[in-house]
Amino acid sequence: MGLIDSFGRRITYLRLSVTDRCNLRCRYCMPAGGVPKLRHGETLSYEDLLRVSREAVSLGIEKIRITGGEPLVRKELVDFAGRVAAIPGLRELVLTTNGLQLTETAAPLRRAGVKRLNISLDSLRPETFSYITRGGELQRVLDGIAAAEAAGFPPVKINVVVMRGVNDEELLDFAALTVDKPWTVRFIEYMPTLREEGWREHCVPGREILRRIGERFPLLPMVSAEMAGPARNFRISGAAGAIGIITPVSGHFCDQCNRIRVTAAGVARGCLFSGEGLDLKPLLAADDHDLLRRGLRSLIVGKPGRHHLENGDVGDGTVAMSRIGG
Ligand SMILES: Nc1nc2c(ncn2[C@@H]2O[C@H](COP(=O)(O)OP(=O)(O)OP(=O)(O)O)[C@@H](O)[C@H]2O)c(=O)[nH]1
Numbered sequence: 526m527g528l529i530d531s532f533g534r535r536i537t538y539l540r541l542s543v544t545d546r547c548n549l550r551c552r553y554c555m556p557a558g559g560v561p562k563l564r565h566g567e568t569l570s571y572e573d574l575l576r577v578s579r580e581a582v583s584l585g586i587e588k589i590r591i592t593g594g595e596p597l598v599r600k601e602l603v604d605f606a607g608r609v610a611a612i613p614g615l616r617e618l619v620l621t622t623n624g625l626q627l628t629e630t631a632a633p634l635r636r637a638g639v640k641r642l643n644i645s646l647d648s649l650r651p652e653t654f655s656y657i658t659r660g661g662e663l664q665r666v667l668d669g670i671a672a673a674e675a676a677g678f679p680p681v682k683i684n685v686v687v688m689r690g691v692n693d694e695e696l697l698d699f700a701a702l703t704v705d706k707p708w709t710v711r712f713i714e715y716m717p718t719l720r721e722e723g724w725r726e727h728c729v730p731g732r733e734i735l736r737r738i739g740e741r742f743p744l745l746p747m748v749s750a751e752m753a754g755p756a757r758n759f760r761i762s763g764a765a766g767a768i769g770i771i772t773p774v775s776g777h778f779c780d781q782c783n784r785i786r787v788t789a790a791g792v793a794r795g796c797l798f799s800g801e802g803l804d805l806k807p808l809l810a811a812d813d814h815d816l817l818r819r820g821l822r823s824l825i826v827g828k829p830g831r832h833h834l835e836n837g838d839v840g841d842g843t844v845a846m847s848r849i850g851g
């Protein structure tokens with residue numbers, strides 16, 4: 526039967542933020558000084574994350590994504606991934622990363638059972654990359670992608686948050702990359718998660734992104750795969766890879782939403798932008814399967830229908846992207 530919310534949506538996908546820490550400070554995700562760090566003990570232990578994952582899978586979750594902050598900065602992440610991948614009934618364990626540490630971790634992650642990697646990469650120009658990430662080194666990410674390929678991962682998905690005046694001049698460069706590379710490059714509309722003034726000027730609507738690429742390359746729409754995320758995908762005629770558009774702002778995909786989240790602080794959230802959450806820590810402390818299951822079910826029943834970003838409403842703003850994991 527699985528998990529059905531009050532809008533009739535089947536919930537099959539859990540995103541786990543395993544840490545709020547990160548080795549970058551991307552401008553669209555964190556303020557320059559970072560966000561106040563959770564203390565040790567405020568983050569769920571791997572044991573607790575596993576308990577939540579097992580209960581969620583037994584209730585009907587089929588896909589788990591490990592995210593962060595930067596998930597690979599948490600110690601013993603590979604071992605944890607192996608334990609999640611081994612949960613009976615789980616169909617897919619996947620991971621979203623900034624790619625900085627993949628040269629060391631890609632092969633062990635693959636052996637641990639991670640099925641696919643999504644990698645954030647917002648510029649192909651070293652200086653712009655360093656500007657956006659406040660100091661990141663582009664070559665390390667490119668080496669990380671090469672390591673993922675060498676480790677036998679299926680072609681990666683590249684996440685590009687498009688910001689007008691910052692990296693939107695690179696739309697065609699990213700699109701051209703998919704002609705030879707089998708990667709899926711996904712352009713994401715910039716969301717105002719930092720409650721910043723003037724965000725609309727930076728946000729490039731998905732239809733404009735498609736128009737600008739379409740003026741140079743003929744784009745053929747692709748059919749969505751099972752368990753696909755929020756992207757609409759296209760292929761340049763004859764290309765090895767694909768282009769995806771994620772339009773949380775201009776064309777929300779909430780009516781097809783299939784996901785719930787657990788933040789780095791151990792709070793389950795029905796929506797990326799919902800104010801309320803369910804603190805899992807007391808439920809885990811009570812050591813009662815039923816209580817945890819009932820909690821997860823009630824979260825899904827109360828899952829909001831959609832966000833209201835178009836009105837500038839970013840929820841209560843209590844959860845930074847780096848704690849909720851995107
Ligand atoms: N508004 C909104 N944006 C989302 C949601 N899920 C993902 N996004 C956006 O899409 C970005 C990419 O997410 P990923 O971590 O790569 O996961 P995904 O898109 O579900 O990945 P796939 O399952 O591989 O398609 C996120 O960082 C967000 O910016 C969602 O439920 N709501």
Ligand SMILES: C[S@@+](CC[C@H](N)C(=O)[O-])C[C@H]1O[C@@H](n2cnc3c(N)ncnc32)[C@H](O)[C@@H]1O
Pocket residue numbers: 547553554592593594595596621622623643644645684685686713714715716717718719846847850851
């Ligand atoms: C919060 S990061 C966590 C995982 C990892 N550190 C990474 O960067 O891939 C997950 C995703 O959130 C996206 N993201 C963060 N802030 C965003 C924003 N304001 N608008 C759109 N996407 C955002 C990032 O591009 C990234 O793909």
Ligand code: SF4
Pocket residue numbers: 547548549550551554555593594595623645846847
């Ligand atoms: S987007 Fe990812 S890599 Fe960039 S600051 Fe946020 S958590 Fe770190």
Ligand code: SF4
Pocket residue numbers: 777778779780782783784795796797798829830831832
């Ligand atoms: S904004 Fe909320 S309801 Fe809409 S797709 Fe994202 S998580 Fe789902």
